[in-house]
Amino acid sequence: MAVKVFFNPASPQEAVRIMYEQPGQGAYLAGGTDLLCSPEWPDFVVNIRGLLATLAQEAGELVIGAAATISRIAAWQALSEADDGLMQSCARGFASEQIRNMATVGGNLASAVPSADFATPLLALEAQCVIQAPEGQRTIPLEGFFAGPHQSVLDRELLLKIRLPLPSAGVRTEFLKIGRNPGDIATINVATLLELECDKIQKARIALGAVAPTPIRAYAAEEFLAGKPASDENIQRAADLAREAVQPISDQRASADYRRQMSMVLTRRALQRCLGRNQ
Known part of the structure; x- marks a missing residue:
């Protein structure tokens, strides 16, 4: 399907003005990888690729x-x-x-x-x-x-x-993802961040994707870890709390039960890897 109307604005402000003033359904175009796969194309496209790549x-x-x-x-x-x-x-x-x-x-x-x-x-x-x-x-x-x-x-x-x-110096992070194939859409993904001082966790951030209507933070797990020793028991408890935070669905990629269980497994694994412990 061909693009019907293509705009090439000179500024972000002009891009937004076009989007609001032009009749019909529009779309911003940067990489276009989602747009090219869409079964229904918009009435017009606003090109922003050269404006926001800094x-x-x-x-x-x-x-x-x-x-x-x-x-x-x-x-x-x-x-x-x-x-x-x-x-x-x-x-x-x-x-x-x-x-x-x-x-x-x-x-x-x-x-x-x-x-x-x-x-x-x-x-x-x-x-x-x-x-x-x-x-x-x-x-x-x-x-x-x-x-x-x-x-x-x-x-x-x-x-x-x-x-x-900018994170604190010495911050430790990990990103883990499960998909049907390498590079595939995530069945579940997890990102973790730890700030440590003398083997005590000063700050924890845990985020999970594909396990709820939106990507989420596991706030209860983060709060539990703050100020605690980086022990295996505490890591496991945080992973259990992450599992309690998710609201997964079953679809063609995985069942809700699988996603719920793997939320715990990947969270534990990511936190352990932040601590230099292979899991």
């Missing part, structure tokens, strides 16, 4: 333009050094090389699928989303971005960039 390190944070490709995330050394390789690990296991060269971080988030790979590491890193609306920009935490399966807080607004506060 990667930058600013005072106390890293900034990812929404149109930055997955391949560029995999190769960004400053990010890998800051987050202990969390985003790089996610990027390297994302689909195929051809898709990584086209697909974008912003597109992965804006699709709002529960299994979105980048949602979990970005939740663990406490990302902030900068959104362009007709009246100006606003910033919200990523936890507030997802509204349900394939639903986000965006109307015709545009996700501009993702801001990541």
